[in-house]
Amino acid sequence: MHTASPGYARLLSPLDLGRFEVRNRIVMGSMHVGLEDSPADAEKLAAYLAERARGGAGLIVTGGYSPNRTGRLTPRGAEADERTMERHRVITREVHEADGRILLQLLHAGRYAFHPLAASAQAGRSPLSPFRARRLTRRGVQRTVEDFASAAARAVEAGYDGVELMGSEGYLLNQFLAPATNRRRDRWGRGAEARRTFPLAVAQAVREAIGPDALLSYRISLLDLVPGGQDWVETMVLARGLVERGVDVLSTGIGWHESRVPTIVTSVPRAAFAPLTERLRMNVDVPVIASNRIHDPAVAEQVLAAGQADLISMARPLLADPHLPRKLTEGRASQVVPCIACNQACLDRVFDGKRASCLMNPRAGRETELVLTPVLQRRQRKVAVVGAGPAGLEAALAAAERGHVVTLFEATDELGGQLRMAARIPGKEDYAQALRSWPTRLAAAGVGIRLGVRPSAQDLLGFHDVVIATGVLPREVDLPGFATTPDGSGPAAAAGGPDVHAAGDRAGADTAPTGPHVITYADLLEGRAEPGERVAIIGAGGIGVDVAQYLSAPQPSPTLDAQAWKRHWGVADPADHRGGILPRLSAPCPRPGSGSGSDGAVPQPDQPALDVPADGRRARVVHLLQRKDTKIGAGLGRTTGWVHRAELRRAGVVQHTGVAYQRIDEQGLHVRVGDQEQLIEVDTVVICAGQVSERSLADELLQARSGRSPRVHVVGGADVAAELDAERAIRQAVETVAGI
Ligand code: NAP
Ligand code: SF4
Secondary structure (H helix, E strand, O other): OOOOOHOOOOOOOOEEEOOOOEOOEEEEEEOOOOOOHHHHHHHHHHHHHHHHOOOOOEEEEEEEOOOOOOHHHHHOOOOHHHHHHHHHHOOOOHHHOOOOEEEEEEEHHHHHHHOOOEEEEOOOOOOOOOOOOOOOOHHHHHHHHHHHHHHHHHHHHHOOOOOEEEEEEOOHHHHHHOOOOOOOOOOOOOOOHHHHHHHHHHHHHHHHHOOOOOOOEEEEEEOOOOOOOOOOOHHHHHHHHHHHHHOOOOOOOOOOOOOOOOOOOOOOOOOOOOHHHHHOOOHHHHHHHOOOOOOHHHHEEEEEEEEOOOOOOOOOOHHHOOOHHHHHHOOHHHHOOOOOOOOOOHHHHHHHHOOOOOOOOOOOOOOOOOOOOOOOOHOOOOEEEEEOOHHHHHHHHHHHHOEEEEEEEEOOOOOOHHHHOOOOOOOOOOOHHHHHHHHHEEEHHHHHEEEEEOOOHHHHHHEEEEEEEEEEEOOOEEEEEEEEEOOOOOEEEEOOOOOOOOOHHHHHHOOOOOOOOEEEEHHOOOOOOOOEOOOOEOOOOOOHHHHHHHHHOOOOOOOHHHHHHHHHHHOEEEEEHHEEEEEOOOOOOOOOOOOOOOOOOOOOOOOOOOOOOOOOOOEEEEEOOOOOOOOOOOOOOOOOOOHHHHHHHOOOOOOOOOOOEEEEEEOOOEEOOEEEEEOOOOOEEEEEEEEEOOOOOHHHHHHOOOOOOOEEEOOHHHHOOOOOOOHHHHHHHHHHHHHH
């Protein structure tokens, strides 16, 4: 029998929310997954939400549904209209059958709407939409209040336990509150009190519409993080007004979508904004929900223990592991599948108009489609998985979960593959959580682990199935002056090439030739080679950008210190600075080199003062190069790429695009840009030129096929190295194993 871990006593304790009790303090916060938009997806959405209810979430909030057509996020976006609300009964029934409680979120996009009907407090265009919003007339505002009320009534009629009003993240209710987006001169906008009239009227009308038994939650923006946002006094007056009008719970939101400060990416410190939630909690007498980067149950418990909140919103963590609450209850916290806040398969997908899933859990959002059916004992197969990077690890887990007998082989003595290197990048420290979770999850699933073993084809003949997840090798670069070693493990001086050292050869630098030290990103990140003071990075894909950050980021990483991180991004106390951001501290940093132009429509951070090393050391000079003449980092994630690009600019990384590599000699790296030859004087060159598949074992097995050969499945980077990422690798691995 399982017992709840005493470490999570607060998180797992029930709470009376006034209208009903929730079984624990874990709220699955609202997150649009792309199944909300079409009524035809109602069954899939029901399966996705019911899985989280079965997993034990105390309260679930759906993705946002507009109260009317004007407020839809996209032309065909989700709306709580009369025609489609009937389809929600399957959702509410399935969640209730799993003892869950569920609210429908009402979200009016206002000027964030991506269609020509967009309307807001005032006319204008947001940085996020090409469509100019029209100004709502006075009658239009009143009608919108009524639309919220009717939609809320329909939600309760369809079986929801209540509704949540989306009043943060810069959507319509928030737009009415901020002086920057509401300069109306009528009763809906002249001064702070008038700006509050619309959200308060909506709350009151919705309370009346849903009756006394339904819960009303309001997502309140504690920190707008935009110029001309609200100040703290205004926010507190709003909070008390909402409670007076019947709001039962205040869920906290941080940062408008157009904000130039990151609020949810992995480089944001854990629970960075919980102190503000605590200040709200001291000012109201309803439960408050903390959110933003509280992805680890231990952090959630600490926030509750410190009295900073009554409940914790965990949206992405429940995407990664729908059974997180149940695992805590059963004393299996170490088996929780962690969310690493990468956004790769969830928010980046949603912003691309695709269905969300999870890098760590490809079944998320596909519960009815990607099913890991248990196998009967007589159909059990002996499965070997070769390679313990993310693809191999998740293949082994999925195969064992289905009931197969699984052995996982790994040539090195550590699990994690390329993710081990990613965890060393400043700002990606939380990737290590995935590394820590795999050993316990593998042990619980009964997977046999053989570390330090590189099996031959002969060794694998006794298995029914072999999953090849041997990953990738750094791509060799053919450039006069050096060549990488054939096994990709590190570069070596090319025959006749001058002045180039092999990785790890730096000790003899005084007597050895004086040209740049050429190393791969793996040499650098695995500690086999030390970088010099002047570094050129060849290749500016995801890994090149990561390496540039590794070489140039402030030390210690601001991600590990919330106060330092706030200074780094110019986050201020909203009691001192409207919107919670510091005025621009300095002129934009100089951007030497080519290709460092404006980032277009994607929000960019203000440029606070450059972080200068405290000891006055000369900062390392880092050059980042690519052959393409597109913007550096253009291929990075929609929700994360701008943060990386901002960090590079801030650190003064010299960006070169449209280069043709010429040679490396004792002077440095020679490149051509257009007609001009340039010398980049460096003492280290790091090769980040992508990868090639490591499939020697796969080829050996496939060539040696005979009657007793196992079935061979090649997944992840070993299958296709181009544009490899962990999300694709894991998804392919789990899909493959689902069919074994
Ligand atoms: P990548 O994204 O394919 O980038 C490799 C870069 O090397 C290319 O941009 C290419 O740019 C350059 N290159 C390719 N062949 C070359 C050659 N022969 N000589 C010189 N340059 C060459 O690969 P990666 O950086 O290794 O990343 C692997 C995967 O992990 C990618 O899918 C990436 O998105 C993902 N990842 C993402 C992140 C993130 O989102 N932050 C971080 C790490 C990794 P040019 O041809 O223009 O020079
Ligand atoms: Fe978390 Fe990344 Fe999964 Fe999104 S894709 S839920 S951020 S692990």
